[in-house]
Amino acid sequence: MxxxxxxxxxxxxxxSADRRARQKLDLRRAILDAATDLFEREGYEKFSLRQVAExxxxxxxxxxxxxxxxxDLLHHVALEGFRSFGEDLARAFAAHExxxxxxxxxxxxxxxxxxxxxxxYRLMFMVRGEFLSRPNPPGYExxxxxxxxxxxxxxxxxxxxxxxxxxxxxHTLGLWAAVHGxxxxxxxxxxxxxxxxxxxxxxxxxxxxRGSRA
Amino acid sequence: MxxxxxxxxxxxxxxSADRRARQKLDLRRAILDAATDLFEREGYEKFSLRQVAExxxxxxxxxxxxxxxxxDLLHHVALEGFRSFGEDLARAFAAHExxxxxxxxxxxxxxxxxxxxxxxYRLMFMVRGEFLSRPNPPGYExxxxxxxxxxxxxxxxxxxxxxxxxxxxxHTLGLWAAVHGxxxxxxxxxxxxxxxxxxxxxxxxxxxxRGSRA
DNA sequence: TGACAATGATTAACACTGTCAAGTAAAAGA
DNA sequence: TCTTTTACTTGACAGTGTTAATCATTGTCA
Numbered sequence: 001m002x003x004x005x006x007x008x009x010x011x012x013x014x015x016s017a018d019r020r021a022r023q024k025l026d027l028r029r030a031i032l033d034a035a036t037d038l039f040e041r042e043g044y045e046k047f048s049l050r051q052v053a054e055x056x057x058x059x060x061x062x063x064x065x066x067x068x069x070x071x072d073l074l075h076h077v078a079l080e081g082f083r084s085f086g087e088d089l090a091r092a093f094a095a096h097e098x099x100x101x102x103x104x105x106x107x108x109x110x111x112x113x114x115x116x117x118x119x120x121y122r123l124m125f126m127v128r129g130e131f132l133s134r135p136n137p138p139g140y141e142x143x144x145x146x147x148x149x150x151x152x153x154x155x156x157x158x159x160x161x162x163x164x165x166x167x168x169x170x171h172t173l174g175l176w177a178a179v180h181g182x183x184x185x186x187x188x189x190x191x192x193x194x195x196x197x198x199x200x201x202x203x204x205x206x207x208x209x210r211g212s213r214a
Numbered sequence: 215m216x217x218x219x220x221x222x223x224x225x226x227x228x229x230s231a232d233r234r235a236r237q238k239l240d241l242r243r244a245i246l247d248a249a250t251d252l253f254e255r256e257g258y259e260k261f262s263l264r265q266v267a268e269x270x271x272x273x274x275x276x277x278x279x280x281x282x283x284x285x286d287l288l289h290h291v292a293l294e295g296f297r298s299f300g301e302d303l304a305r306a307f308a309a310h311e312x313x314x315x316x317x318x319x320x321x322x323x324x325x326x327x328x329x330x331x332x333x334x335y336r337l338m339f340m341v342r343g344e345f346l347s348r349p350n351p352p353g354y355e356x357x358x359x360x361x362x363x364x365x366x367x368x369x370x371x372x373x374x375x376x377x378x379x380x381x382x383x384x385h386t387l388g389l390w391a392a393v394h395g396x397x398x399x400x401x402x403x404x405x406x407x408x409x410x411x412x413x414x415x416x417x418x419x420x421x422x423x424r425g426s427r428a
Numbered sequence: 429t430g431a432c433a434a435t436g437a438t439t440a441a442c443a444c445t446g447t448c449a450a451g452t453a454a455a456a457g458a
Numbered sequence: 459t460c461t462t463t464t465a466c467t468t469g470a471c472a473g474t475g476t477t478a479a480t481c482a483t484t485g486t487c488a
Contacts, residue, residue, distance in 0.1 A: 020455095020464085049446065059467050061447080070446065126340045129402020147405060166417060173399065173406055174418035178388065181395025185387065188343020191361060192387055203380060204388035211425025263475065273438050275476080284475065 028066045031056050036077050040119050044127050049073070074123070078131045079140045081120040085113050086144025093149055099157035100209055106150060107179045107205050111197060114183035126184055150176055164214035171212060178204055242280045245270050250291050254333050258341050263287070288337070292345045293354045295334040299327050300358025307363055313371035314423055320364060321393045321419050325411060328397035340398055364390055378428040385426060392418055 034055040039047045049070045053060040067073040092109035096102040114121040124131065136143055151172040157163040165171040182201055186192040192200065248269040253261045263284045267274040281287040306323035310316040328335040338345065350357055365386040371377040379385040396415055400406040406414065 024465090048444085050444085061468085062466060064447075065465070125402065126398070129398070132402070133404035165421065167413075170410075170414045170417045171421070173396070173410070173414050174392065174421060176405075177395030177399050177414075177418070178392040179395070180398065181391030181393070182387070184340070184343070184394065184398055185391050188339065188346070190347035191390075196384075196387070199381075200384045200387045200391075203384045204391070207379065207385070207388060207422055207425035209425065211421035211423065262473085264473085275439085276437055278476075279436070 024066075027056075027058075031058075031063060031066055031073070032076055032080070035073050036080055039074075039077050039123070043119055044123055047074070074128065075131055075134065076137070078120070078124050078128060079137070079143065081117065081124045082131075082146075083140065083143050084117075085124070086146050086149075088113050089146045089149055090144050093153060099153070099160060099162035102153050103157070103175070103209070104202075104205050106153060107175075107201055110179045111183055111201050114187065115194060115197065118187050121183060122187060125180060126188065147172070147176065161214050163212050165212050175208060178208060241270075241272075245272075245277060245280055245287070246290055246294070249287050250294055253288075253291050253337070257333055258337055261288070288342065289345055289348065290351070292334070292338050292342060293351070293357065295331065295338045296345075296360075297354065297357050298331075299338070300360050300363075302327050303360045303363055304358050307367060313367070313374060313376035316367050317371070317389070317423070318416075318419050320367060321389075321415055324393045325397055325415055328401065329408060329411065332401055335397060336401060339394060340402065361386070361390065375428050377426050379426050389422060392422060 031052065035047075035052045038052055038055060042048075042051075049063055050060045052073070053063055063073065067076065088109045089106060092105040093102060096105050151168065154163065154165075154172050154175070155168050158165070158168060163171075179201070182192065182197065182204065186194065186197050245266065249261075249266045252266055252269060256262075256265075263277055264274045266287070267277055277287065281290065302323045303320060306319040307316060310319050365382065368377065368379075368386050368389070369382050372379070372382060377385075393415070396406065396411065396418065400408065400411050
């Protein structure tokens with residue numbers, strides 16, 4: 001009947017394979033979602049593979065069919081964080097043209113992420129910062145290079161004559177470190193409560209602005 | 215014979231109690247040393263109570279007679295770190311009179327500690343920063359308040375007219391965060407290798423100096 | 429000196445954990 | 459219909475922190 005170049009059997013087989021691949025992706029997604037959920041509720045120390053399995057309704061060993069091990073699963077939980085973190089920063093970058101306004105907005109977006117996603121932040125930048133040095137696995141190639149974004153803002157500021165610093169990379173690192181340090185101090189120590197975070201950030205950004213302006 | 219107000223029996227009893235107390239302290243010290251050693255060799259994740267017990271030659275449950283639990287033991291490992299960290303900073307503080315030289319020295323001492331004691335640093339300020347908010351247990355009352363030290367350096371600088379910032383506490387936090395951020399980035403990410411740490415610190419300190427000078 | 433009490437450490441067990449090898453049941457392919 | 463592949467589970471191992479019960483030794487006191 002049909003004059004297509006593929007036989008009916010071939011097409012059915014293909015559809016079947018597609019469906020199975022889709023189900024496999026669905027379960028992988030469900031595991032990752034359950035893991036993220038559990039992680040955010042329980043925190044790094046109490047996060048357990050077996051509890052993830054129970055939450056998703058499979059035996060513990062099934063997880064190993066979708067992630068190589070607990071660490072890999074945790075890495076993907078972190079990657080979800082890097083993705084939304086990158087999106088936040090990209091929005092802040094795009095929202096301003098002026099160099100200093102842009103840098104301030106980036107700093108504020110950074111801090112805001114840390115405050116609203118403390119458990120994720122700790123995982124991503126404090127407890128398991130090594131994740132940053134791992135290559136992005138399939139599906140996460142497009143995650144925004146946040147560090148590169150900040151570097152670009154600074155380089156452009158330098159080209160426009162808004163900034164004057166000896167070394168772009170060093171200043172990028174210094175600014176990043178300053179903001180990260182504030183969030184880390186807030187999350188890990190009693191020195192910097194949430195209420196003080198915003199004003200301290202502003203004063204620090206202002207000091208660094210004054211110290212780096214042309 | 216002896217006309218002392220205490221009987222011989224009383225003195226013997228006292229000496230015996232003293233000896234037992236001393237032995238108890240010795241074992242506590244031995245456990246803590248073994249724990250510190252193991253922790254520095256194996257790192258936070260692999261640190262195990264049972265291995266500490268084995269290293270010191272006692273059964274696992276014996277540890278509970280000297281520390282309330284694993285967390286308490288880990289806290290004391292961190293406290294050893296806070297002590298030597300505080301000593302390093304106090305030395306740097308005392309070595310300089312000039313405000314900016316003193317602040318730079320403090321920053322350098324801070325970074326040096328992080329580089330030479332990475333495992334301890336991670337425990338103290340990154341993975342288990344909550345330890346900072348716990349009250350100092352017996353034996354650690356004299357640990358230098360490093361944060362207070364930095365604050366004093368800044369306040370004195372302000373009083374001498376070397377600095378001009380709106381808020382002393384905020385600037386203390388900002389400076390601390392900047393240096394901590396650099397160490398944390400070095401220890402947890404690939405962005406800041408050891409070789410780049412010193413120059414980046416210098417440029418950042420210089421930017422903050424320019425931005426906060428009177 | 430001998431009975432009693434306190435101290436210091438141990439053994440055994442529980443409820444967990446991540447992970448691996450082997451096995452099972454169902455679906456797909458020939 | 460027979461065989462192979464796929465998806466998943468069972469059972470086990472070697473660990474973990476922690477608790478309760480127990481044992482041996484030492485100190486105390488009649």
